[in-house]
Amino acid sequence: MKNTQGEVWVFAEQEEGKLSEVPFELLGKARELADRLGVKVGAVLMGSGVESLAKPLFEGGADVVHFVDDPELKVFRNKAYRHAMVELVKEVNPQIVIFGATHMGRDLAPAVASALKCGLTADCTDLQIGDYTDKKTGEEFKDVLMQIRPAFGGNIIATIVNARNWPQMATVREGVMKPLERGTGNGETGTVVRHGAHLEGIDIPVEVVDIVRKVSSVNLKGARIIVCGGAGVGSKENFKLLHDLAAALGGAVGGSRAAVDLGYCEHERQIGQTGVTVRPALMISCGVSGAVQHLAGMKDSAKIIAINTDKDAPIFQVAHYGIVGDLNVVIPKLIKAIKQKG
Amino acid sequence: MKQYNCVVCVKQVPDTKKVTGDAMKADGTINRAALPAIFNPEDKCALEAALRVKETYGGTVTVITMGLPAAKAILREALMCGADRAVLVTDRKAAGSDTLATSYILSQAVKKFNPDLVFCGRQAIDGDTAQVGPQIGEKLDCAVVTYLEDLKLEGDVAIATRDIGTGIETCRAHLPALFTVTEKLGELRPFQMRRVMENKNAEPETLDCAAIGCEDSRCGFAGSPTSVNKIESVVLAGGEFKEVPATDEGISGLVSELIKDHTIG
Numbered sequence: 225m226k227n228t229q230g231e232v233w234v235f236a237e238q239e240e241g242k243l244s245e246v247p248f249e250l251l252g253k254a255r256e257l258a259d260r261l262g263v264k265v266g267a268v269l270m271g272s273g274v275e276s277l278a279k280p281l282f283e284g285g286a287d288v289v290h291f292v293d294d295p296e297l298k299v300f301r302n303k304a305y306r307h308a309m310v311e312l313v314k315e316v317n318p319q320i321v322i323f324g325a326t327h328m329g330r331d332l333a334p335a336v337a338s339a340l341k342c343g344l345t346a347d348c349t350d351l352q353i354g355d356y357t358d359k360k361t362g363e364e365f366k367d368v369l370m371q372i373r374p375a376f377g378g379n380i381i382a383t384i385v386n387a388r389n390w391p392q393m394a395t396v397r398e399g400v401m402k403p404l405e406r407g408t409g410n411g412e413t414g415t416v417v418r419h420g421a422h423l424e425g426i427d428i429p430v431e432v433v434d435i436v437r438k439v440s441s442v443n444l445k446g447a448r449i450i451v452c453g454g455a456g457v458g459s460k461e462n463f464k465l466l467h468d469l470a471a472a473l474g475g476a477v478g479g480s481r482a483a484v485d486l487g488y489c490e491h492e493r494q495i496g497q498t499g500v501t502v503r504p505a506l507m508i509s510c511g512v513s514g515a516v517q518h519l520a521g522m523k524d525s526a527k528i529i530a531i532n533t534d535k536d537a538p539i540f541q542v543a544h545y546g547i548v549g550d551l552n553v554v555i556p557k558l559i560k561a562i563k564q565k566g
Numbered sequence: 567m568k569q570y571n572c573v574v575c576v577k578q579v580p581d582t583k584k585v586t587g588d589a590m591k592a593d594g595t596i597n598r599a600a601l602p603a604i605f606n607p608e609d610k611c612a613l614e615a616a617l618r619v620k621e622t623y624g625g626t627v628t629v630i631t632m633g634l635p636a637a638k639a640i641l642r643e644a645l646m647c648g649a650d651r652a653v654l655v656t657d658r659k660a661a662g663s664d665t666l667a668t669s670y671i672l673s674q675a676v677k678k679f680n681p682d683l684v685f686c687g688r689q690a691i692d693g694d695t696a697q698v699g700p701q702i703g704e705k706l707d708c709a710v711v712t713y714l715e716d717l718k719l720e721g722d723v724a725i726a727t728r729d730i731g732t733g734i735e736t737c738r739a740h741l742p743a744l745f746t747v748t749e750k751l752g753e754l755r756p757f758q759m760r761r762v763m764e765n766k767n768a769e770p771e772t773l774d775c776a777a778i779g780c781e782d783s784r785c786g787f788a789g790s791p792t793s794v795n796k797i798e799s800v801v802l803a804g805g806e807f808k809e810v811p812a813t814d815e816g817i818s819g820l821v822s823e824l825i826k827d828h829t830i831g
Contacts, residue, residue: 303709306704330696331713334669334704335701337666337697337701343664346693376693377694379799380799382796383797383798384792386793432737497694529810529820544808545809547812548809557817
């Protein structure tokens with residue numbers, strides 16, 4: 225089963241004929257891994273009549289698009305997708321398969337790994353190729369996938385390997401990997417390989433009756449500037465100050481888990497391990513103490529300004545600029561200075 | 567009317583929200599003994615889902631956990647809330663199980679009870695993988711419905727509402743089915759006083775791997791394809807740090823600096 229010349233695969237999830245940003249983030253990382261291994265990047269596209277999505281996947285870094293076209297795959301259902309994916313893995317034998325840690329990816333990937341009896345690491349924040357020595361047997365493995373993820377509520381970072389039962393599989397958190405720069409992928413063409421879903425005679429016990437799409441007004445992942453509030457903001461009313469600051473900067477507003485739990489802001493604004501991972505050009509952190517779970521979701525911001533009354537708050541350890549003071553005083557001063565100079 | 571046989575898979579976990587300095591050993595690993603052991607929060611929601619089925623449609627609720635004997639504490643809690651039967655799967659052979667081996671052992675235990683509905687919490691707070699539920703479902707080869715928020719039953723069909731991230735889906739799943747449940751379903755009901763008295767010293771049924779027909783090669787370390795290569799404690803590392811005084815001049819200077827390096831403006 226171990227195919228050291230196997231492709232590095234990305235599961236290119238689509239809904240209603242549209243790809244989200246996630247497959248492109250995964251392709252950015254897959255390209256790096258595949259170049260290191262000297263193999264091809266394959267994107268797995270499943271659905272019904274969605275062949276036109278192959279082109280953007282080539283642009284995103286795929287060399288090959290494995291297209292599984294079947295009316296039964298029109299809407300995601302665990303059993304149908306699992307079965308098609310398992311058959312595809314057996315047929316082509318990739319060495320690595322990466323899924324987005326989205327709702328779909330976290331539903332599908334475990335089921336595929338279970339059926340193939342191979343390992344799977346959830347919610348990775350980094351993937352690298354490296355050598356691994358089994359400490360018990362002394363056995364050495366070259367060029368295996370190092371699957372790096374936070375664990376234990378974000379308090380530790382674990383590197384997991386799956387040296388024996390290939391393919392090596394992982395889900396990757398949204399917003400963590402960087403897509404390739406536009407124009408640095410493979411242009412608009414590559415190889416499309418069509419595959420059957422092999423669903424004849426397979427009973428699929430679930431029918432999707434209805435889907436109501438969420439209309440989200442919050443786009444934290446795409447924001448260049450984020451103003452983020454924590455428990456220290458003190459009230460829902462005070463949170464309006466953060467919205468004023470974000471408006472002055474053309475940025476978005478986020479919150480820590482504590483702020484969300486206290487009802488200061490909506491759940492969809494939550495930044496951190498159980499929320500969204502962001503890496504804006506500027507993060508202004510207001511009244512956030514800096515629990516590791518929160519830092520895991522924002523520490524890669526290019527610039528971090530922390531405002532907190534407690535000079536010992538852990539947030540200052542990741543900040544580039546620290547202002548020790550009351551945010552009710554500091555934020556109006558910031559808004560004033562921005563309006564004067566901007 | 568149909569009665570439903572429900573099985574709920576639960577886990578006792580260290581309370582990772584209470585991690586403080588003394589919970590981390592010098593080598594960066596976790597000192598589990600320093601943390602309180604609790605009933606995994608989303609597994610409580612899974613139990614609530616099963617209790618609602620029993621209450622609304624009739625049936626039984628069996629709670630299963632895999633763990634050390636100390637995990638009997640959460641089984642007693644489940645009995646106090648209204649579960650009918652509690653089972654502990656405990657075996658040295660299960661030590662070191664990753665999600666693949668864990669789901670194998672649990673699926674073997676679940677099969678023994680031949681349920682119509684299986685409920686799992688979406689994920690446990692010590693690993694946050696959300697893998698064990700769907701993996702049990704694959705091994706049972708039944709309908710799998712993740713991120714469950716609401717459930718109704720019509721004979722052999724479950725009408726489920728679930729979060730798919732980009733929206734809310736309604737689906738019809740033919741039983742038997744496995745559900746992974748999130749906090750949105752609702753909180754676990756409180757203990758029933760009468761049941762607290764009855765179950766405070768309850769001894770759950772105990773099964774080992776052999777009793778549920780597990781192959782040794784698929785349990786514990788032997789059945790776990792993943793291994794931990796390295797553990798590091800989280801090191802907070804900022805860039806260059808500059809303290810800005812909370813004065814008009816200080817803040818004005820900061821804004822100028824950010825404009826100058828094109829971060830804003």
